[in-house]
Amino acid sequence: MKTSRRWFAIESSSSQLSLALGEGETVLREVSESGNASRLIEPLYRRLGVRLEDVDFCVIGQGPGSYNGLRVGYAFLKGLLCADEMPVCEIPTPLALAAQAASQLKLSDGDFLALNDARREEIFGAKVELRGGALRQAETRVAPPSGLEQIFGRSFAAVISYELKVEDFPFLAGTPWLCLFPTASATGALACRQDFSRAPALSSLGPHYVRVAVPGRSSA
């Protein structure tokens, strides 16, 4: 896939909704606003001023994060593309966060830990490895705060969380702690590096839910 292809990206997994338009790894425009995604998404889309006829593929941040935010992002995209066969690429949100952190810290190597509140006194953690500028999601897990050190270790270039505080994770004291909201521009730029020429159908895509819909059941 050529890197100069034009993309449109949505990141709706946090309380800061963002939409971006780019070409290859260049971001042409980005709009973002914090608040209720369901209300904001259409005005933001209009403000971005995208013509989907000129776009080669779409990108969506997969989460984990706010279930309702993710649903709004996915459903809006499904509405935009309901009569199209445009390829869609899903990017795990921890990857986008790590890309943002690496760029902010000007790093090309290192490990990042992205943390989200998974509710019920548990945390969602994702370890992302950066090697020679390439990112890879190494490990993801839902666990109580006390179990994180054993799962992920304690040596990171940075910890990223837009909703949790360092004080609640004593084993991470001393590690740089970044408060970053995932952006559509990072999400879109990451998609350019991926080969998704055989992209799955839009209807088979869906958010990363950190739990099954009904506790104690593995279905749905």
Add this chain to the structure above:
Amino acid sequence: MRILGIETSCDETSAAVVADGCVLSSAVSSQVDFHAVYGGVVPEVASRQHLKLIDAVVRQALTQGRVHPRELDAVAVTRGPGLPSALLVGVAMAKGLAARYGKPLAPVHHLEAHLYSSPIDSGAFVALVVSGGHTMLIHAPHIGGHRVLGSTVDDAAGEAFDKVAQMLGLPYPGGPVIELQAAQGNPRAFDFPRPMLHSGDWNFSFSGLKTAVRRTVGLLGGDKTARMADLCASFQLAVVEVLVEKTLAAAKKFRVRQIAVSGGVACNGSLRQALEKRCQREGMRLRFAEKKYCTDNAAMVALLAERKLSQGWLPPDDWDIQPDWRLESRSTEMSI
């Protein structure tokens, strides 16, 4: 006018295309099987299913209706009332589609859509909207101008069917299975209460009836299974009698000659027969929604939007889902 409707307020994912009052296509994907194992609708399950299915359902409606989104005059979607995380999916889908093709987007009240889903003649009418979440009596001096007379103070009639089915060990949704069982039973076998039949207002209550059934089931113990058909028939008759009597009383009080009935419970054959009999005797016209448009469907959403848009309604610009949207009384007149 060609309108695409989308409905995701509860556990049916639905889309439909209508044109000039006719339904060109109606796609409904029911999630009943997913919820049956839990004995009722689980909001998180419903929402995930809606998101999975919504694009396929919308595409199906567009294909079967032989229309490209470009050719639509508007997109209509249920804004509320309903489950928040379920409403979100339909509304975001509709917003995306409307934004892409530059179409007006019409937010529709789910109960108003149920209310107008029967083929009502012009003139005054009394409506009974009787569904899984609502039981309402409405008086309308003319189409489009309606006033809510009363509603349930606790469980909706459909909810009572579902809960009684659950206590009898019958599957979800309870309405259709209770109706089947009741056909084999004696409706006079148990004398269940007719709650609020003579309350002097237009409200309903079904939780006391549910409790009476539970008490009887407890007393029957192991004989419950043998008396299943009688229990179902007696319970169904109690619900039907209350619905029929109060609806007829409202029609008489407001001197209207037309009664409209809609919502999932309006599928019930026993309710239909009882109303037909009484309306015939009283010389009233009875309008039922077609059975396939009694339970949740997007055709009713698109049809209502079409009616309102063709009357010059300008949909609001900046709006969001409204899970607890009450059916307001309206005075605007709509003709068909």
